[in-house]
Structures are given as structure tokens and as C-alpha cells.
Amino acid sequence: MSLNTLRPSPLVDQATERLREEITTGRWPVGTKLPPENVLAQTLGVGRSTVREAIRALAGAGLVRARQGAGVFVIADTTVETWPERLRRSAITDVYEVRNVLEVAAADLAAHRRTPEDLTALHAALEHRRQASTGSNAEFIDADIALHCTVVAAAHNPALATLFTEFVPLLRSSLIDLLELAELRTHEPNHGDDSHTALVDAIEREDGESAKSILRGELEATLARLEEVRAQPS
Incomplete structure (x- = not known):
């Protein structure tokens, strides 16, 4: 995984942007299952709640979707513009x-x-x-x-x-x-x-x-x- 530990600033925004980059650059293609929440938290150097908020933001942008019992999957590689x-x-x-x-x-x-x-x-x-x-x-x-x-x-x-x-x-x-x-x-x-x-x-x-x-x-x-x-x- 190419992610790096985040700097202490608006962590949710940083986490969202870093995960978004993995999707939009094709490193996580459509259909990819995201790593578990605890793995993402450890890799980014943030709490699980921050990762959870970032994933929620990505879902709101139409990039990922949670499947009950299966995990969170990439469903698009371009953002739905609000x-x-x-x-x-x-x-x-x-x-x-x-x-x-x-x-x-x-x-x-x-x-x-x-x-x-x-x-x-x-x-x-x-x-x-x-x-x-x-x-x-x-x-x-x-x-x-x-x-x-x-x-x-x-x-x-x-x-x-x-x-x-x-x-x-x-x-x-x-x-x-x-x-x-x-x-x-x-x-x-x-x-x-x-x-x-x-x-x-x-x-x-x-x-x-x-x-x-x-x-x-x-x-x-x-x-x-x-x-x-x-x-x-x-």
C-alpha cells in the first residue's frame, strides 16, 4: 500500500483525500475491497473514527459502498460533483x-x-x-x-x-x-x-x-x- 502517515491538521479531510487518491489514480480499481478499518487507521496514523468519517465522505461522493458482512468496495473512480x-x-x-x-x-x-x-x-x-x-x-x-x-x-x-x-x-x-x-x-x-x-x-x-x-x-x-x-x- 502506498499510503503514508498523515500530518496533524484536519485529519478527516487528509484521510479522505489520501484514500480518494488511491481510487482516482487507479491504484484501487473499481471492484477493489478496501483494507480493513484498523489497517487503514494504522497505516495512516489516525484513529478508526477518522477512517470511518473519511469512508463516509467517500461514500457520499459516490466512490465507495459498504456491503453488509463483506466490507467496503470501490464502485467508481470519479467523484459525483455536488x-x-x-x-x-x-x-x-x-x-x-x-x-x-x-x-x-x-x-x-x-x-x-x-x-x-x-x-x-x-x-x-x-x-x-x-x-x-x-x-x-x-x-x-x-x-x-x-x-x-x-x-x-x-x-x-x-x-x-x-x-x-x-x-x-x-x-x-x-x-x-x-x-x-x-x-x-x-x-x-x-x-x-x-x-x-x-x-x-x-x-x-x-x-x-x-x-x-x-x-x-x-x-x-x-x-x-x-x-x-x-x-x-x-
Whole structure:
């Protein structure tokens, strides 16, 4: 076996990666039975619980499968890419196009399904966004995203909420970069307050068409700005 003892750092991650290499490089072909847990633990210099977690991660990636009473076997030599991993590899403009579809639909649903509690949360989020306009770009973006999350939550569709949550980390970093590169808040610290206020008002009035139109316009304007900034020479 070509494995070497691991260094003390995130051991589960290291163990997972080392075992993954044995599979993806063909040293453990499809159909191979993995060595027993105690042998792997001794070879890698880690505890059996670490090996167990690493094998669980490999199973989640679709590389191995446990067969009751027989052991753990390699079933594939390429990783099944997860949705978050695909998002991280996607261009932000592509992500924004998908966000446009999801969030515009959520705004329409929110206008028809919002509860008094949702309205209270929306107004609180809008006020928090205004207060954050005196802070850093990161603080402002966090407040902006929180308001959008509140709109999605008011749609009362768990699937939409889950999908939007997956977008948040990538959106956050990209929007902070956009504000800094485009200097959008230099002369307008509370950039976009009018459109966000109109969005909350439309949801409160149960006007789904207006809510969709307002949000679509805001997202398309941001997407256009992202594309403009990316086209500029570095």
C-alpha cells in the first residue's frame, strides 16, 4: 500500500483525500475491497473514527459502498460533483441568471402567501439594510442579502429557500467585490433603497406582478453591472 502517515491538521479531510487518491489514480480499481478499518487507521496514523468519517465522505461522493458482512468496495473512480461544488465553479453571471429565475418566482409567491409575521420581518430587514448603509461594504451586503432571504422565506417554499441558501456564499463575495470595484456606494451609501422599499411595499399589497417586475429589474441591473465590471481590463 502506498499510503503514508498523515500530518496533524484536519485529519478527516487528509484521510479522505489520501484514500480518494488511491481510487482516482487507479491504484484501487473499481471492484477493489478496501483494507480493513484498523489497517487503514494504522497505516495512516489516525484513529478508526477518522477512517470511518473519511469512508463516509467517500461514500457520499459516490466512490465507495459498504456491503453488509463483506466490507467496503470501490464502485467508481470519479467523484459525483455536488451542487455546491458546481456553483463554486460557475461564473457569477451564470449564477445570477439562475438567481433571477428563482428569486423572481419567490417574490411572486411571497406577495400571495406572506403572513403578518412575514411583513414584520420584511420591514425589519429593510430597516436593517438602511442602518447598514453607514457601515462597511461587507456589512451592507450582509444586510442586503438578509432582506432577500426574508423575501424568499415569505414564499413559504422550502425547496426555493434551500436553493437560495446555496447561492448566498458566492453572491456575498461577488457583490462585495462589485461594490468595491464599481464604487457604487461612494455617492449613494444606501444604494438601491428605492427599489427594495418598492419591493417590500408590493409584497405587502399582495401585488405579485409588481413584486416580480421590481425584483427582476434590480437583479438584471446588477447582472449588467457585473458583466460591465468583468469586461473592464484588469
